Amino acid sequence: MAASLLKTEETIAAIATALGSGGIGIVRISGPTAERILRRLFVPHRSQAVWQSHRLCYGKVVDRSSAVLDEAMAVLMRAPHSYTCEDVAEIQSHGSWPVLQAILAEVLAAGARPAEPGEFTKRAFLAGRIDLTRAEAVADLIEARTAASAKLAAEHLQGALYERISAVRDALVELLAQVEVAIDFPDDAAEILESGHLLDLLRTRAAQPLQRLLALAEQGRVFREGIKAVIAGRPNVGKSSLLNALLREERALVADLPGTTRDTIEELISVRGIPVHLVDTAGIRDHADAVEGLGIERARRKVEQADLVLLVLDASQELTASDRELLRSLAGKKRILVLNKLDAAAPDMLERISREFAEETQVRTAAKSGGGIEALLDAIQQAALGKGGAMEERLACAPNLRHKLILEKTLAACAQVEATLLAGEPADLLAVDLQTALDHLADIVGLTTPDDVLDAVFSKFCIGK
Template sequence: MISDTIVAPATALVKQAVAIIRLSGPDAYQLINKVFSKKVEKKENQITFGYIKDDSKVIDQVLIMSFVAPHSFTGEDVIEINCHGGVLVTTQIISLLIKKGARFANPGEFSQRAFLNNKINLIQAEAINDLVNATNETSLKFAINNLQNSNLHLIKKYRDQLLDIIANIEVNIDYPEYDGVGDVSAEELTEKLVSLKAEITRIIKLSKIGKIINDGINVLILGEPNVGKSSLLNALMQEEKAIVSNEAGTTRDIVEGKINLGPLTLNIIDTAGIRDTVNEIEKIGISKAKNEINRADLVLIVIDSSRELSLDTKKLLTLTADKQRIIVFNKIDLIDPRKLALTKFKTERIALISTVNNNIEALVNQIMESYYFEELTKNDSLVLVNLNQISLLEKVENFIKNAYNNIVNNYPVDIVNVDLHSAWYLLGDLIGENYDDNLLNTMFSKYCLGK
C-alpha cells in the first residue's frame, strides 16, 4: 500500500519558459492547499490560477492542474504545478512542498506507481522510457505502438491458448475414466503448439531487428588502404569527420560517427586499412579494426572498382563471411560498371558508389532494405526492444518447443504440462502479472525524474 506523497520536476531543471512540477499521492490536495493562494477543491480536471506562497512570501505565479484518483496517470490524486521555468523558482517550490510533508520522488517512481495501480502494464511502462530516449522515427513508432497498448491482446491471446491446452491436459490427467471429457489428441496438441511457436518466433525475430534499430545499427567500414573508407564515412556523415589523403594508411585508429538515415540510426565506425605492414602503429590500428568485427551489426566491405581484387580483400571477405554485410564498389566513376566481375558476389548485397561525386544512394538503399521493412511499424505488430523482454519471449519459445518435443517423444502429459505452465507464467511476467519488487525498482530507476 502506497502511503506517501511524492514530488519531482516533470520537466528538466534548466532555464525555460515554463516548468512543470508533479505531486502525486494521498496527500496531494492537502499539500497544495498549504502553499497555494486559493483553495483547490478535490474535483475532476481543474485548472486554477494563483500564487505559490511560503506563509506570506510569494514564490511564483502559477497554474495548478488537478486530477482526482483514479483518473490520473499514476492512478492517485495528482497536482501538476505549471510555474515559470527558472531553476531557482522551480527548486524553491519543490523544497517548500518537501518541507510541508512530500517526499522527493525516485527516478521513474511516477511510472512505477502507475504500474502498481494498474494504469499501465510493463510493456507500456518500458514504452514510456523508450519514447523519451527514441533517436529515430522507427524507434519512436515502436514506443508509440506499445504505449497505446494496442498489442496487449496478442500476449493475452497466447496466454489463453496455452491455458486452453493446459486445461485439456489436466482434465485428461484428473478424469481419465471419462471418455470425451477434455479429450484432445497428440496431433491436435502438436498442431496448436507449432502454430503458437511460429507466432512467438516471428515476434522475437521482429524484436531483435527492432532492438538493433532502437539502439542504432553498428556499421563497420572495412577495406584495404586507399579504397575510400574515410571518404565514405564523410559522405554518410555529410561532414569532414575523417582525414582523407591519397597516402595509404592515413587512418590508423577508429573514427566513429552517428547519423540518422531516414527512419534508422547508424553508429558508423571507420577503421584502418587492412594490409600486411611492418609499421607498429598501423598494426595496432589494423588489430583494432579486426576486433570491431564482432560487435558490428553490419559490415561494409569497401573495394576499389578500378583495381583487381587483392589477397587482403579476399581475406576480409573470408573473415566477415558470417556477418551481415554489403559489398561496396567505390570509384565507380573511374570504370565502365558493366566490366565489373560481379558474378562471384551474386548472393551478396552490392552497392556501386562514387564517394568523390558523393554518389552513395545505392548504398543507402541497400542499408534501408537490410533493416527497414513495413511489418516492423504496422500498428498490429508487437515489437519489443528491451533485452529482458526479448529474453523472456525466447524462454517462452523454448518451453513451447520442449513441450512439443515431449509430446512427439511420447512423454507423459503431466511432464508436457510443466513446460506449458512455465511458458504461460513467463508471458504473465512480460506484461507484469507477476513481478519482483527488486526487479521493478531496478527497471524504473533507469527512468528520468518526473516520469
C-alpha cells in the first residue's frame, strides 16, 4: 500500500457518533500527538493511573481553564494496534451534542485539526491495514438500511470480495509466470503456449469467476441502494390502503371520497432484506381541481422516476378506460398489477381481468384486511432481484459500480489474452495483455488506484469514520 502518502505529522480529530442526543458520544483522535492531547484534556479518577494501551480509564474531561466539561471514559490505542495504525485516543462522554462539540474544540485547540470525511478509514487504507474493498465496505455498513444490506457490507469488510479478486489475480500471475518462461526459453515457447492447460486455466480460474462476480453486481446494488416502488392508479382503487398494509401502520388517510390523497407519501420499508422506497401517489384522473391537479402531475413524475410501479386496479368493478390508459403509459416500465378489493370482487369479474392481462405479473390483494400482502412482497422481491441466484451467494459477494466497471475491463483483457493464445501470437504480446488484466484488478483493491479515485471513494464517508 501507499503508506508513504500518509501525512503522519498531522493529528486529526472528529466526533465519531451521529448528530443528536444519546447515552454515549465519542470524540476520536488519531496521529502522533493523540496521547499528548489525551493527557492534556483527560484527568483520571485515580491520580496514579498509568495509561495502558487498549484499557478504558474513568475520569473527567477538562478545558484549558481546568473547568470540568463532563465525566467520561477514555481509551488510548497505541500504534500500530489501532484502526488507523497510528496512536488513537477516544473520549467517551455523555452523548450531548454541545458537550461533544466543547470537547472537540478543546482537542483542536490542543493541536489537532478537523478530520475530513472518511479520513480515519483512509489512513487505515494508506497504512496497509485494509484494502480498498474493505474500506468501501465500512461506508456501506454505516449506510446499511436493512439486515441484508448490513450483512453484505459485513461480508465485504471481512474480505469476501478481496478473496475472490485475489484468487483471480493468483491465476493470472500463474499464467504470466508461464508466459515469462516461454519468453526466456524461446525454443520451448511453442510447446508452452500451445498447451491446453493455459487456456483452461484462463477460462476456469479467471474468466468464469469474473463473469460470476459481474452477474451479482446489479443484485448487490439493489441490496445497497434499494429500489423506488411507486403505488399508482386511478382514485379510490385502494392505493393508500395498500401503503398502510405494506407499512403495517395507518400512515395514509383512507376515505371513500375520490381525491383524498393530493400529495405523495414516501416511506422506507424492508422487503425480504431489500430497502424499498415506497411512494403513495394521488389518484390519476383527467378531471380534478387545481390542488388535486398538482398532486396528479407529481404522481406522473414519480411514476417516470420509479424502478417499479405497483399499478392498483379495483377488482370489484369493471375496468375503465383510465385503467387501460394507465397501463399503456407504463410501457417499458417494470410493473406489478395489484388486483385489489379481492374481498368484494365477483369471481367471474376477477377472472376476466386476469385473462385480459394474462401476460402481466399479477397479485390479488384485499389491502384493508391485509390479504395477499405476503404474495405482493414476494412479487416485489422477484421484480427487484430477477430470477435465479442463491441468497447466500448473492450476499457473500456483490461488487459495487466501481468494481463492476473495473471487472468488465479485466474480463475484456482476459478475452484478449484468449484471442492472442488461439491466434498463436508471440509470448511477449500475451504478457502485455495479462499485465493489463492484473493492473485492472490492482485498481479494485487499491494497489494502483489514482488519487482522484481515492478522494471520490472516501468523500462519501461521514466525518468521524
